[in-house]
Amino acid sequence: MKLTLLTAAATALIGTVSAFPSFQNADSPQYAEFLKQAAAIKSNGKSSALWKRDGNLETPDNGFGQRRLTALLNPANFKYNAKEQHVDLTSDEHKFIAPGPNDIRGPCPGLNLLANHGYLDRSGVTNLAQGIDAINKVFGVEYDLALALNAYAVVFNGNLLDLSWSIGGPPKSKGLGALTEILLGQPSGINAHNIYEGDASIVRQDYYAPGANRDNVEVHMPYFKDLLKLGKNDQTPGKDIYNAELMLQHKANRWHESVATNPLFFNSAFGGLVVTTAAERFVAEFAANNTADANGYNRIYLDEPNLLAFFSVVRNKDGSLTYTPGHERLLESWVRRPLASTFGLDDIVLTLLNAASIDPSLLSVGGNTGKVNSFAGVDAGDITGGAVHTADLLNDPQALACFLFQAGIEELVPTQVNVLYKSTAQALDFIGKNLKTPFQKLATAGNNPCNKYSTKAVDAYSRFPGSKIETNGKEGLLGSLVNALAGGKRRLSRNF
Numbered sequence: 001m002k003l004t005l006l007t008a009a010a011t012a013l014i015g016t017v018s019a020f021p022s023f024q025n026a027d028s029p030q031y032a033e034f035l036k037q038a039a040a041i042k043s044n045g046k047s048s049a050l051w052k053r054d055g056n057l058e059t060p061d062n063g064f065g066q067r068r069l070t071a072l073l074n075p076a077n078f079k080y081n082a083k084e085q086h087v088d089l090t091s092d093e094h095k096f097i098a099p100g101p102n103d104i105r106g107p108c109p110g111l112n113l114l115a116n117h118g119y120l121d122r123s124g125v126t127n128l129a130q131g132i133d134a135i136n137k138v139f140g141v142e143y144d145l146a147l148a149l150n151a152y153a154v155v156f157n158g159n160l161l162d163l164s165w166s167i168g169g170p171p172k173s174k175g176l177g178a179l180t181e182i183l184l185g186q187p188s189g190i191n192a193h194n195i196y197e198g199d200a201s202i203v204r205q206d207y208y209a210p211g212a213n214r215d216n217v218e219v220h221m222p223y224f225k226d227l228l229k230l231g232k233n234d235q236t237p238g239k240d241i242y243n244a245e246l247m248l249q250h251k252a253n254r255w256h257e258s259v260a261t262n263p264l265f266f267n268s269a270f271g272g273l274v275v276t277t278a279a280e281r282f283v284a285e286f287a288a289n290n291t292a293d294a295n296g297y298n299r300i301y302l303d304e305p306n307l308l309a310f311f312s313v314v315r316n317k318d319g320s321l322t323y324t325p326g327h328e329r330l331l332e333s334w335v336r337r338p339l340a341s342t343f344g345l346d347d348i349v350l351t352l353l354n355a356a357s358i359d360p361s362l363l364s365v366g367g368n369t370g371k372v373n374s375f376a377g378v379d380a381g382d383i384t385g386g387a388v389h390t391a392d393l394l395n396d397p398q399a400l401a402c403f404l405f406q407a408g409i410e411e412l413v414p415t416q417v418n419v420l421y422k423s424t425a426q427a428l429d430f431i432g433k434n435l436k437t438p439f440q441k442l443a444t445a446g447n448n449p450c451n452k453y454s455t456k457a458v459d460a461y462s463r464f465p466g467s468k469i470e471t472n473g474k475e476g477l478l479g480s481l482v483n484a485l486a487g488g489k490r491r492l493s494r495n496f
């Protein structure tokens, strides 16, 4: 299955933790322990006063109060500081400039707009340092998450030698030079399906969906209109409509739509759980504007005008909508979240639990088996030798952090390295330093069962035809591609 098991476990959990998904009031000991550990990591051992104001926040249901579901470092805990939170969006260096014919744009609205505002190279080819700096400075992405997102792009979609990577398809002008000695083929860019990019995206189609023509990059307006409909098509400026709860509900709707329409729907632990579910939350947290509440504290909100700009959509005078590919932007009135209120890897783990409380299917790894509505999930117990069960993942953020680390990084990474690299030593060394470290720190922070098992996620993926990737002119399921491309040197080392 084990969707039924998952559903039952989630229902039980929701029943016992009445305030869930608002983590501030969650009363499970594991939940509290995870918060303590995450807070200690965030503050280098000094975990004081992270939630000091949460008890007194005004949260009226009119869309003009403070949010109920927030990040661990709640933006509402900090005084609004217009000067500190200002982001330059108008100077010659950072004003919006539409991409030219040779500039690359891709499926990520956040990266597209950073390139359109000159925080990433306007060509659409960036690098590790610039990518980390841009998402930290403009959006407040915490260093651990910024590093993980960028490192993954470098090693699986980019150039490991100069640390550059493309925010869309393959870079056009860069010579490969010495890279040809270690890489099989050429860097793909983040568009490549089932490497980084996954199914049931917010407003993009599934790569293998019938009729999608393998377009996983452009906004599919029917999905965008579904999102607006969920927000009751409310156009009131300043109103917080597209908050985390709404975006996760949209994710749940998209998930079921993909199961019902795409015979090759596939939800992996990294691309499915971490990337596309987190992306929904990214909209609520990072596309959002910020202002002062009546007491001078920060109020984060996402209204329709800011949402449209973020997704490169314009509402015309007659009410119709026009999408222009690659023109994502931030409005000149946009202000970032408070500097201290960063959003990190721990928030991704909590986001997944929040998502599961809205719809437990969202925590299922697996896919359709070649027909629509044939979704089969992988039970955590099956791929951890019974050490961790799905119910544990729903009940314990530390177990979930550990599972994500093993199934999404530790197990998958060496396999993908073998698919993409002729010579794997450099890639494994880079991953060890830049990708494994931040994830592992969080995963092993508490008394979680991380050391007691090793997942076998990749073997389980081979059951799903939609786990197919296309690389270097070959296509195949992840597991069999490893054999085909790597021949005798197949190695699933865990010591990277």
Ligand code: HEM
Pocket (backbone or CB within 6 Å): 107, 108, 109, 110, 111, 131, 135, 139, 141, 149, 150, 153, 190, 191, 196, 197, 198, 199, 200, 201, 202, 203, 204, 275, 276, 279, 280, 282, 283, 286, 287
């Ligand atoms: C280095 C940093 C980042 C990388 C490598 C990255 C990569 C990606 C990739 C590969 C996708 C496609 C996933 C899919 O199939 O749905 C994606 C989607 C998305 N990303 Fe990013 N991203 C980054 C940072 C950000 C940031 C900072 C934001 C928000 C400001 C953001 C917002 C989104 C959203 C909203 C989507 C979903 C788009 C849709 O489905 O319509 N990303 N990103």
